[in-house]
Amino acid sequence: MPDNATPELTAFSWVPPMPRGLVRDLRVRWVLEEMGQPYRTRLFDHRTDGAETRRPDQPFGQVPAFRQGDVALFESGAICLWLAERDPALMPQDEAARARVLSWIFAALNSVEPNILMLQYVTLFDGDKPGATEFAPTARSRLSDRLGQLSEALCENEWIAGPFSVADVLMVSVLRQLGRGDNLDPFPNLVAYVARGEARPAFQRALAAHMADFVED
Ligand SMILES: N[C@@H](CCC(=O)N[C@@H](CS)C(=O)NCC(=O)O)C(=O)O
Known part of the structure; x- marks a missing residue:
């Protein structure tokens, strides 16, 4: 059964x-x-x-x-x-805290991940298509701008929306797609944030x- x-x-x-x-x-x-x-x-x-x-x-x-x-x-x-x-x-019950977590869930999926996807399309999935190589620097620069804003928002905080929450699961998962290298390394607090997420048992x-x-x- x-x-x-x-x-x-x-x-x-x-x-x-x-x-x-x-x-x-x-x-x-x-x-x-x-x-x-x-x-x-x-x-x-x-x-x-x-x-x-x-x-x-x-x-x-x-x-x-x-x-x-x-x-x-x-x-x-x-x-x-x-x-x-x-x-x-993973999702606080207090309304104000819950609103912060909800906002950062959507920020991860709707404001950060699309910039990573755009770069992946022009460098990986569709890197051989006409115009891809020309657009790659723009995609890289847009991603860098968005990561800079995220880095400022995270600041020296441990987690993105207060105590650890499902927003961190999603944001760290999104950022992990970048691996280490030119995209993430300029933002040491984001590198440390991803490492903190990955260190969780x-x-x-x-x-x-x-x-x-x-x-x-
Ligand atoms: N927005 C979807 C995206 C899912 C997605 O992109 N899945 C990929 C693996 S990470 C997939 O199944 N790709 C196989 C395919 O498209 O054939 C989600 O977050 O669940």
């Missing part, structure tokens, strides 16, 4: 080596680990399972999608938010589980 109480998360059993450790199911695993909530995964092999195999759970054929009992969600942000609403350690458990689900080539 299927166990409806245990949350199920979709993820990949195979992607090329580079995105391993960065696929967006990791954000959800991190939240689940912070909550101490066991879960199981339903895995797709990116080499053989086309987008249509994921579309019943995710309209764009992507991971992650999430199911618990009758509740089904897609979009990593929505899943993390829904889960965090169930744990005051829940993140380490989530990363280990995410990596363990990949099969070798």
Whole structure:
């Protein structure tokens, strides 16, 4: 009999080596680990399972999608938010604190991540398309401006919206996509912020589980 109480998360059993450790199911695993909530995964092999195999759970054929009992969600942000609403350690109950966390969740996904994606498109995914090389410096400069603003907002604070919250899971996850290097290194407080997030035992458990689900080539 299927166990409806245990949350199920979709993820990949195979992607090329580079995105391993960065696929967006990791954000959800991190939240689940912070909550101490066991879960199981339903895995797709990116080499053989086309987008249509994921579309019943995710309209764009992507991971992650999430199911618990009758509740089904897609979009990593929505899943993390829904889960965090169930744990005051991740989403404060005080209205003013909650408003700060909500704002920073959307800032991570809506104001920071698109700038990272834009750079990834012109340097990685579509780097060979006409105009990509010419636009790359602009994308880099826009990202740098946005990271500068984020760096000022974080200042010397430990976490982005007060005590550690789901906003940090999302913001650190977004920034991790940059790795170390020319984009993030000019902002030492952001580098330290990412390192603080990655040092959390829940993140380490989530990363280990995410990596363990990949099969070798
Ligand atoms: N906005 C979505 C993005 C999900 C996404 O980009 N998923 C990628 C992996 S990180 C994916 O499934 N790509 C496979 C594909 O598009 O075929 C979310 O946050 O959940």
